[in-house]
Amino acid sequence: MKLFGLMHRIYPIDQDGTRVASTDLAAGYEVELDGPVSLFRKSQKYGIRMANFLPALPLCDRWEMRAEILDEGSAGDTKQFTLDHTDGLVSHYSTGQRFDSDVERTLTRKWERATTEWDLQREDDVFDLGSEVMIPDFAIEHPDGRRAIMEIIGFWTPEYLTSKLAKIRQIEADNFVLAVSERLDCSDEDFGDSADRVLWFKTGMHVYDVVELAEEYASPVETGRD
Template structure:
């Protein structure tokens, strides 16, 4: 994603809009083409050299933010590695120890003139079984500017291997992971459309609330809502976007998502979650979004930011199954290593609660047909907890079980008829505790009561 200093938007009295670019504009296409070529020609080159080349291109272009923004998105698709025959720390330690009784080793020895320095480097190189050049270059290979570009998009350096090598991936720094992406070759069209999406994401860093409406791909969208830990309320809607009484009348769903400024204290990490969710919407054929964005933190004044499918934004996210929170991901990983016949599967049932709906986290299924439905309650704001409790008390399915964090300020009796089906956990959920609970409540596999 873009950093805030590279965001481009226009604010009026009523709304805020990203300053999208036209992907068909020849100027931008040429800039994108030059940047992609620049990155590709710097494969296996030091990161510092790449940064210098980007700066040179930026100076020659009047659209500073656009060039730097496009470059930032390309760096998000890169991996930079320490490339050295021997651990640089080991090289430095041996050089310093050997030179300690003679003189300090400097960064750029004059090998042709200073025979003592040459002797030290040569001796260490011989001890480590590497060449003199490898010893010299490897001494500071772990400095950020000296790390090598080993991957850009799907292109990699031929000799690149991941075993035992330290890497820096800017994708990881933005809170995303490789599993979330549909990998593709980097093209001019990809980069320019990705840039427009990133501009929209940047506006959401200060969102206080987001309302979305989707008319298809419900499971995928709500999976990403949970994946990024967004507190939400979901309502059935008709084809015009109006709320309806039940899921039987629903043509789509509306979700109200709480933003970072609505929490007790504003969190940039939570803001990144909001922005990270946005690319899930273009996975739908028809969608709408309206967000309240904080314009003045002192006065609390906000602006409206709206988007829909007519903006022709493209997503780089996958439509495949996604884990949600860290607690859920860890539970799924534990389940894979466990020795039980019960299977943990992603749940796509929708509990019809009248004016609202609820999408549970998992189903727990046994080969003999028994089935339980698991919801994990791990959010902690009082408002969200009360909303969650209200929904849970309306669920009528007898095979519905809960895993609830002990850090929440609530008691079993607050879960209504599900009170005797609550599994409390501290830091993580234990597989066999869930299995034991499922054994007591499971029913033959069928669509659970109150769901669609």
């Protein structure tokens, strides 16, 4: 979802699909996506992102999708649409294919041309926030073992931004940093104790600004990390 730039929330669930209080109790995850109708603007662009995401679902071994679709021929009524892994769908995407937002794609390309010892990688850690989880965008690693984790906050609705900020304030990782679009209706005060770890950007980020942030907040990788 993050790679397609979709607004989402992730909840740990048990074998029956019921949400649980911690990832320690999880047998899987429920992902809730906001659709284009929830946006005030750029709904067509967001709808295209969602359409690009859907063919990626069959890449999962087991999955189930339930969509609530607005019926344009009625007064706000919705219809339900369901699919799952038993429907025999095959994705035209490859498992190794990468799908980045414009900001992430541009940063990755800039990084490939930059002269720095720091390595930009897709992050695979999961922050356990109790009834929800959060997967950051990137890890920034140095050959000496230091590592920073970065989340990018760009194009969101006001409601989703409020939810996102609440999650960020729960994260206690010392090496967690943020890159935030100046177009959003928020300020340093909204990030609580993480305010000093925020890199504000307009249309894109400069590699060396990110490196400077990593230099300040990166910490050694824990022993035993895969």
